[in-house]
Structure formats: structure tokens, C-alpha cells
Amino acid sequence: MRAPLGDFGTAAPATDRLDVLTGPVADALxxxxxxxxxERIVHVDTEPEWADTAVFVEHYGRELLERSANCVVVAGKRGGVTTLAACVVLSTTRVDVNGVVRRRLDARKASFAAMDTxxxxxxxxxxxxxxxxxxxGWPVLVDPAVVDLPYVLVGSGRRRGKLLVPGEALAGLPGAVVLPGLGIA
Structure with missing residues (x-):
């Protein structure tokens, strides 16, 4: 199979690669x-040491930067209660944590979740x-620019490998909300 974008040596439907995905990702598929x-979600094999976006595009193609998205976990806090959510924005933007995210989560304070959390x-x-x-039950906040892409490159749950996902599929995930203004320059 040829990947719908990028130049990867190994590409296959993610449903055929459940053995290389983390449990939660494999179960979701x-x-x-x-x-x-x-079956339209594609798994591509990549080197784990090149997983971070800047290094990744240097090895697999600069054109992927415009078609890559980051999924970050945020924590919203109000009155001693913490709500975790995921935010999906293009790699060329950053998440508006203190504006759009904080308001959407009805939080007094919002920040990126600690790595261990x-x-x-x-x-x-x-x-x-x-x-x-x-x-x-997690809110999955998705920027419209991600949804508009025919395919977007996201993590696979592991540092080795990525998923190529039709943007519209991300809008249909459980808990997904397409949120204008989530990704800012």
C-alpha cells in the first residue's frame, strides 16, 4: 500500500497493524x-528518535509540516476539580490554552498536563x-483546519509509527468538538 501523503517505506491500514499499536489505540480501531x-486510517512505520515534529519533517519531508497535527493533553482546573482534555491542532500552530480551551472547559485555570499524567x-x-x-468521556477539541485536510498525520500512541487519518474522521471521534480558534499562529 502507498501512503496517501508523504514518502514512507511501510504503510498499511491501521486495522492490519493492531499488533504495533498501544492497547487503547488498537481497541478504538x-x-x-x-x-x-x-480501513482508511493508515499506519506508517517511522523511527522513534524522529518522532518530534521538527525532526520528523527533516527526515520524512518538509511538506508534511502543513499536514501534521499535534495532540496535546491539557488540564483545566476549577474549585479543586481537574478536567483532562485533548487538543488537536496543526503543527504550524499552538493551542490557545488560556483562551479558547479554558473557556470551553469552564476552567479557572488551564495548562498543559504534566507528562507523567x-x-x-x-x-x-x-x-x-x-x-x-x-x-x-474526555473532550477532544479539534481545530477546523485539521478537519478540513483530506489526510492529517498524527501520533500512533507510540513514538514509533504515525497514523494518517482523514481529517473528517477526527471530527467524528467520541467526545470530539470542532472548535474554531483552537489553533493560533
Whole structure:
């Protein structure tokens, strides 16, 4: 199979690569109910030491920068209660944590979740967190620019490998809210 974008040596439907995905991601694909068929989600094999966006595009192609998205875990706090959420924005932007996210979570304070919290709560590796397979009940805030892409490159749950996902599939994830203004320059 040829990847729908980028130049990767190994590409296959993610549903055929469940053995290389973390448990939460594999389970989400096994029980997929989205309007986009799970078979359209593609797994590409990549080197773990090149997982971070800047290094990744140097090795796999600068054109991927405009078609890559970051999934970050944020923590909103109000009155001693912490709400965790995922934010998915293009790699060329940053998450508006103190504006859009804080208001959406009705939080007094919002910040990026600590690495150990993000890893523990998602069951994924830091640097590979993906919006597919997040804990039930989590808000998944997605910037419209991500949804508009025919395919977007996101983490696979591990530092080794990435997923190529139709943007519209991310809008259909459980808990997903397409949120204008989430990604800012």
C-alpha cells in the first residue's frame, strides 16, 4: 500500500497493524463506529528518535509540516476539580490554552498536563499521543483546519509509527468538538 501523503517505506491500514499499536489505540480501531471507515486510517512505520515534529519533517519531508497535527493533553482546573482534555491542532500552530480551551472547559485555570499524567491517563507514549483511543468521556477539541485536510498525520500512541487519518474522521471521534480558534499562529 502507498501512503496517501508523504514518502514512507511501510504503510498499511491501521486495522492490519493492531499488533504495533498501544492497547487503547488498537481497541478504538477494533470497535470503530465513525462515519469514515477504519480501513482508511493508515499506519506508517517511522523511527522513534524522529518522532518530534521538527525532526520528523527533516527526515520524512518538509511538506508534511502543513499536514501534521499535534495532540496535546491539557488540564483545566476549577474549585479543586481537574478536567483532562485533548487538543488537536496543526503543527504550524499552538493551542490557545488560556483562551479558547479554558473557556470551553469552564476552567479557572488551564495548562498543559504534566507528562507523567498524560502518559498514565492515555496509556500512550509521550511524543506519540493520538486523539484515537483516548479515555471515554474526555473532550477532544479539534481545530477546523485539521478537519478540513483530506489526510492529517498524527501520533500512533507510540513514538514509533504515525497514523494518517482523514481529517473528517477526527471530527467524528467520541467526545470530539470542532472548535474554531483552537489553533493560533
Amino acid at each position: 477494533r470497535h470503530w463506529t465513525g462515519s469514515v471507515p477504519a 498524560a502518559v498514565r491517563e492515555t496509556g500512550m507514549e509521550y511524543g506519540g499521543i493520538t486523539p484515537i483511543g483516548l479515555p471515554a
